[in-house]
Amino acid sequence: MAALMIQGCGSDVGKSVLVAGLCRLFANRGLTVRPFKPQNMSNNAAVTAADAEGRAGEIGRAQALQALACRTPPTVDMNPVLLKPQSDTGAQLIVRGRVEGVWQAAGYQDRKAALLDVVVDSFRRLQAEADLVIVEGAGSPAETNLRAGDIANMGFARAAEVPVVLVGDIDRGHVIAALVGAHAVLDEGDRAMIQGFLINKFRGDPALFNEGRAEIERRTGWADLGMAPWLIDARSLPAEDAVVLDRAVGTGAGRRVRIAVPMLSRIANFDDFDPLRHEAGVDFGFVPPGTALPGDADLIILPGTKATLADLAFLRTQGWDIDLAAHVRRGGRVLGVCGGYQMLGRTISDPDGVEGVARSAPGLGLLDVQTVLAGEKTLRQTSGRLAISDAAFAGYEIHIGQTGGPDTARPYARIEGRAHGATSADGRITGLYVHGLFDRVEARAAILADLGACSDGVDQTERVDRALDRIAAVLETHFDIPALSRIAGLT
CATH class of the missing domain: 3.40.50.880 (Class I glutamine amidotransferase (GATase) domain)
Known part of the structure; x- marks a missing residue:
């Protein structure tokens, strides 16, 4: 069955939003779509519905949002491994929605490879029920110090044979260096998994970066699959990473x-x-x-x-x-x-x-x-x-x-x-x-x-649902959707 993995040049480059937008885009085309993230690290969790045994589970909220984008209920298979930080060095480990104990960072790096079978099995379950599975990576595959035993990025992609598209965040700057640098440090096998790149969060006239996109293509050999503008509607979506809280301040202007x-x-x-x-x-x-x-x-x-x-x-x-x-x-x-x-x-x-x-x-x-x-x-x-x-x-x-x-x-x-x-x-x-x-x-x-005070009268789910449709429409015009479909194996 068709699958596509969206990896990024770092955290907060917009992977979660792009996956949600692509999930809604393909769902709007009548496909049965499922989101998947092998391993997530977040204290923002969602609760799934109870299973046949009456047991609910927890997954990252980003995967719950992506499930909404697919118009399907969230399940524990969508995020089989979730780490919830409790201290600077330790995190609660959630496997398929249930607590498996508290793991220290160093020990987890040594043991995470044992979870690869669980991760791949959950992915295969989703594949069996969907026309397309869109996978979100974690952090960056260029963090080569974490490559041994990896289950979040290239370790998963290679085990499950899922093609990868790499996302760069131009709003941060140095996006050429980020993408070309990733190409330089990845080993040959990992590099071969990447079929193209996307640029995210561009502000202004897109023609101003045509030369930059061409240079990335020349230096990497990866296909240029498009560039998304700054997605205003992303502000209506729940954020997964606490880094956004630094920007979440009230204006006070005319407020009661x-x-x-x-x-x-x-x-x-x-x-x-x-x-x-x-x-x-x-x-x-x-x-x-x-x-x-x-x-x-x-x-x-x-x-x-x-x-x-x-x-x-x-x-x-x-x-x-x-x-x-x-x-x-x-x-x-x-x-x-x-x-x-x-x-x-x-x-x-x-x-x-x-x-x-x-x-x-x-x-x-x-x-x-x-x-x-x-x-x-x-x-x-x-x-x-x-x-x-x-x-x-x-x-x-x-x-x-x-x-x-x-x-x-x-x-x-x-x-x-x-x-x-x-x-x-x-x-x-x-x-x-x-x-x-x-x-x-x-x-x-x-x-x-x-x-x-008076309320605006809008349910949050309704607000998010409308935003997902608008984001999907923007991605439809700015990304090479036929090429992404071919890479995923839809055509």
């Missing part, structure tokens, strides 16, 4: 309500807040380390994190606990999501050392609840209603730990008729475990109305 989210060191599932960034009535911004939480915020949201205790300590080193206390004294509101909800309580205990060493720590004390990090990870898609407004929401849970205490008697939400989350006695401090809370316009509008 200010919402701030501190950038925790292991922030997770930060696309929870994408719908707020699009609201004209909201001045939304991520607050970077070294910056005080804004004193005029109406709502501060503590986000999810891959390491609750470590990020609670990080929050305190930034002085954000002091800022939060002052915010609450001024009458401000606080919402905790997942790990942020756990931080708002009186204590967090980790008796089994789930996050490293067994320990406990005092929480922020803004909710009268306690959390114990123990038991099996909760993974499920979920829907319910906000307790006060009865507004509907749909999202997912992905966490370890159970939270209980007096403030849970005032739940923030109800899921399948059961109480969920907690609310302080004065109603200004709330928390819950649901990601995707703002995606449905009904819940988002109710939350914003409580703050004094």
Whole structure:
């Protein structure tokens, strides 16, 4: 069956967006398309539907977006190996949607080759159900120090015999050097897998880079398959890499309500807040380390994190606990999501050392609840209603730990008729475990109305779906789609 792998000259060159756009392009042509990423490293995860045994799994959110682009539900085979960083040297290993333990970076490099069979098997399963599988690489194949045992780029491409197209990011500069340099350092077998190159993120008159594209062709022998302009609609898609948060700041111009989210060191599932960034009535911004939480915020949201205790300590080193206390004294509101909800309580205990060493720590004390990090990870898609407004929401849970205490008697939400989350006695401090809370316009509008703002009335899924169609249309005119189809084996 047909397959094509999109690799890049580095991280954040736009591979995920281009794969999503190509998935939608070919799906719009009536093909059955599936996305695939052998190995991903991200704390932005999505939850798949439960399988026949009633077990849900987790994959990278980029693959969930690409599944949406294909108009198909996400499955664990779309991202069989997921690494979720918990520290500078260690990460939780997820294999086909389930936790396989915590691996240190050095040890993982030695053992990852053993996962190649799993990766190829998942790929073959997708091939069996699709006309076309579009594969996304990770990082760059030119990182030759990581080539031994590789399962993310050329190691996979050669094992599964999938042709490769290499993407260069011209917005970074040095794109000629990046592509020609990759050609120079790859060994002969890896180099032979690359059938052409694409340029991404060009601004201005494309004719100005015709000479540059011709030089890349001359120096590499690879086919020039097109150049994408700066894709404005990509801003409507959920970002996978936390690097984008540095650019995610509110303008404040003509906005009514200010919402701030501190950038925790292991922030997770930060696309929870994408719908707020699009609201004209909201001045939304991520607050970077070294910056005080804004004193005029109406709502501060503590986000999810891959390491609750470590990020609670990080929050305190930034002085954000002091800022939060002052915010609450001024009458401000606080919402905790997942790990942020756990931080708002009186204590967090980790008796089994789930996050490293067994320990406990005092929480922020803004909710009268306690959390114990123990038991099996909760993974499920979920829907319910906000307790006060009865507004509907749909999202997912992905966490370890159970939270209980007096403030849970005032739940923030109800899921399948059961109480969920907690609310302080004065109603200004709330928390819950649901990601995707703002995606449905009904819940988002109710939350914003409580703050004094009106919603734009657009469901996030609808916004993303329209953006995918527009991106696909741009790629149709800027990429050599017939050549890409031939390379993939469609013609």
